[in-house]
Amino acid sequence: MVWDTPEDRGVWNVPYVSHAYLVGGAALRGPLGEGPVFDHAHLDPDMAFCAQARDKGLFLHVTNRRHFGHLVVTNGFNSSGRGHPELWERPRNPWDWDQQYLHPNHSRIFQDQLLQQPCPDVFQFPLFSGHFGRELREEAELHGGWAEHHEVLSRSVPLSALQLDLVLQGALRELLPPIARRLFPGYAPKVRTVLSSVVRYDPAPSGHAPSGPAPSAPARPSATISLSVTLSPPRPQPDGGSRDCHRIGDNGDIEDIGDIIGDIGDLALLMDQ
Template sequence: MFNVPHVTTIYLIKKSAFDAVKFEHKELDPDMAMSDSLRDAGVFMYVSNERYFGHLINADNFNTTVARPDFYTLFSNRYDWTLKYIHPNYSTQLNESVVIPQPCPDVYWFQIVTDAFCDDLVAIMEAYGKWSDGSNSDTRLEGGYEAVPTRDIHMRQVGLDALYLKFLQMFVRPLQERVFMGYFHDPPRSLMNFMVRYKPDEQPSLRPHHDSSTYTINIAMNRAGIDYEGGGCRFLRYNCSVTETKKGWMLMHPGRLTHFHEGLLVTKGTRYIMISFIDP
């Protein structure tokens, strides 16, 4: 914070200083008149070079016609988007002295996004509402065939594919480089970014399969044991399951060859997960 003799254009004023503020002066323009009146009254004026204090938000492309419009603002208001949607413990995981949980071999668990991220993205998908039918036929894909189909919505269907690719570059890639040392690909490439919905009366589980990726991320969108019962991911080679998933936490694991896995049965409620097949 810096004490200054003059402020102009943008200012925040405490209520206690209102009586001292004057904007009229026969020789000065309004902002200089304000500064002069405050100096005469012994009220100090300050400027700050910290971004979170009084910064401006770019509202030029704010779209109120979409569900949860804040979610769409990563490119226009990156600071505010990060503050709202990225987990407050994210940065600590980049420190090499911090141990990253590994619930199964080469399966890493990260705190990556906030509850607001999860709630807003689920709301966006449910507002769109056009979940796939879970069949092998899928016109969204080149060739029109999905070998391991799920009930899902792709990010490109809700206008978020470019934003999510940026999210992968900014927040997922640094974590990948932390745990899978020696692999570097910037920006990450992903043709498949989608939310899956598991329900007992719709699609309650997913058969064993490999992912078409170098590595896969799986972000839990809601709360195990509260919003749904059952569910989770089992890695068959290691006979190891991750069932107590945590909202906003991300599982990261290799895609091909080693990590043959299945989606475990959801017995009650609705489970949402966000999936990306990275560097196919």
């Protein structure tokens, strides 16, 4: 049974229960204690149990008047080589994943005025939790294999190498369209990412020049919208620590782990011009 709203509370008489159920001790010591209850010549064990209970006049029912917990899907759970295997579990257990990895106020960014606009067409709002930022960062460090990134003084690990690209793309496909529709009325977004990476910035210590060859100029993302998620606490940096706003050359400070910054990419700028 599925309840559409939390207000749908009550008790429902049903002919069949399975998977997880509570049985009163009096029933076990009484009607159900008289011989085997899961054996039947023509029925599976779960249906045999329910048939025995009905025949003996026991009231089978479903209730949501009290919260007893919920079931989780454990098939396919893989902890091999992973420090935080729950990060991969959203397709199987979305409710648990959202409770752990989404910001508590992610659904209230408009009601509580949590959405900021540091410069035109650049939006900042809380989406993920501190757990998400810390654990994704640790998984990238555990995996290793950092490669040169297109931005200055940075290295990256593709989410596809962590096998997290489809997991996070599915989350964004569900979470971002309602926000985009509020910001841009009439726009029907179809979330699709072609390049997603965990990026590690390694600025040179203050007063020291970076070692190695001079880095190339940072490239702007060739995308309709570029999204950046903070994975570590912000640190005051004389030469960094902010996100460039391409359209006016301004920048916006990133405040908290899990904050997301969305800005217009090169493709949208070319279309705008």
